[in-house]
Amino acid sequence: MSEAPATIAPPERLLCGPGPTNVDPAALEAMRRPMLGHLDPHMHGILTELVDLLRSAYRAEDAEIVLPLQATGTSGMEAGIANLVEPGDTVVVGVNGFFGRRIVDIARRWGAEVEEVHADWGEHVSNDRLLDALDRHPHAGLVAVVHAETSTGCEHPLAELGAAMQDRDALLMADCVTSLGGVELEFDRWGIDYAYSCSQKCLAAPPGMSPLALSERAMERVRSRGKPVPMSSDLELLDSYWVERPAAYHHTAPILHIYALHEALRQTMLEGLEARWARHTAAGKRMQKGVLGAGLELLAEREHRLAPLTAVRVPEGVDGKAVQTELLEGGIEIGGGLGPQAPAMWRIGLMGPNATTETADRVLAALTAAVERQGAAVAG
């Protein structure tokens, strides 16, 4: 590069795709406060509060470890596999979209024997079939499901799965990337052993952190491993760094992301967690009702629709990508299908500050207008 490029000039967007969502303005403001060193005594209080806030958001007061990994949601997924699975272990995975498929891929990379329980994109994975797979593989150590499948808008009946697994030895791992802070989620009460999420969806902080929660028996599994875990996802070291500090150095924490996540979670608690779930539900239902009212089809089956993410089938004869581009030119981002196996769809996320019925109406109006124009163009 012979000379420096111009400074960046990103256009304004209403982010209603599968995430990231627009950041809570209070969280953005928190990032402008004075930068501290990660070992500053003042940071101790901030980290302790952040862990407490995360426990509240996950409803994980009894969890042994709760902390945000400084990494992507996918790294949170991989940290679970890397810690809870050893080569040759059997893992049962529910697969009904891109992220279930990714759990399978990662589990295989780490040497697991994977028993896949499939459902079509948009269908939920039946708990009975997951339990049958567990019956057939009584030594399986882990059952993994996607609580909120961001690639299809389908919600897994996780409370029921947790209840049904109460007397089983297998651990329960749940992808909560698009559920934490936007959908009912009860880590302790439902009997989840490992949950991971991200910062940039219903919590409305910037992308960059993956909040994790582990039960006591999950940590027993980690402690009794034969093979060591990666340094980057060594949960005992991470816990010393986050909770017992200043005892232990592990890495340099992402200070400004911590400020933002602290504030985003604080806003969540000020709103009230259940009120926030209700707001996401109301916005999602409004969108889904509107989509059906406009004669379009939803991908997810009726009883298992996820509120924060609505997947809409692209009608025959309409160029889905062109519709997305038209919306983007008007300042609204919505998503398309994810990965080569995805049916033609749009994905509309109403998360964080965008989880309002007003935003639902605005995006729906833009979508239906673009579909009509596209349809007319195709017909004409």
Added chain:
Amino acid sequence: MSEAPATIAPPERLLCGPGPTNVDPAALEAMRRPMLGHLDPHMHGILTELVDLLRSAYRAEDAEIVLPLQATGTSGMEAGIANLVEPGDTVVVGVNGFFGRRIVDIARRWGAEVEEVHADWGEHVSNDRLLDALDRHPHAGLVAVVHAETSTGCEHPLAELGAAMQDRDALLMADCVTSLGGVELEFDRWGIDYAYSCSQKCLAAPPGMSPLALSERAMERVRSRGKPVPMSSDLELLDSYWVERPAAYHHTAPILHIYALHEALRQTMLEGLEARWARHTAAGKRMQKGVLGAGLELLAEREHRLAPLTAVRVPEGVDGKAVQTELLEGGIEIGGGLGPQAPAMWRIGLMGPNATTETADRVLAALTAAVERQGAAVAG
């Protein structure tokens, strides 16, 4: 948690510890620009420019892959081992401080046979001894050294090691966490195969990303592996996401950190990379001369002193931690020794906006005044 805590109120600090440093104001300002989705067409240009800027900063125009990992510097270290080493491989590691020790720990976690070449804290690891180790282990696949040992303030003669390894099959991995953007570093010309760094030191962006560079022969090694790599550090997938996009989804990029790192690198290029190295050198030399002039001792041996990080021995009878606390109360952060093996020391970082002779003078004056008071307290 029954109610939300107060919003955070961190005090102002001049961050002159081992990092993070204070963020470049222009980089902070860039984080306030409108948030884009990570698959937004507008992001393509930003990511492409960021990769080009990183190539310039690393002097790695010929490298096969250059990109920032969304993770800590330690994850950058671990990504190198996870990609370049297979279980049973022999790795030669230079160890003269905390981070060399950490490379050994990580390499063992990933199943390597490690040949450690030691030097005392503050001494450099001799290239001749590294080459001897390689002669004794002709099938060793990797030699790893710490270019800038943040725990001791010692700089490795990396150019010479690269030149001496030119006809060897082993790859050369270098920890550039405290050198990138502050110390002469020539990825291509010196023959480095894998380098990793961080965003929060001499580049003066916020902590949260780990810039990597890989040579062509390093990527050949990765492609010919038997055992799969972790998804989170799958460099071919990451490269598709960063460079070939929008072909491939891998994860949700940390948009605001990308804005900040883009701007921090842009400022580096506007200043001129060599001018920036010279500024860091001048500030470090001023500090080191001042420390010696005040009758204090430096940890690092004379010929291998690192400019951005000065380690000062705590004199007999002085409480090092009390001195740090006194400085912190005056708004200046400096560091102490890292890990249980560290001799008693202070670590003073002059990086990014703090790499000036004025800041060196200010910190030195505060340090010597505190030491005098502490010494008087001890004597009295």
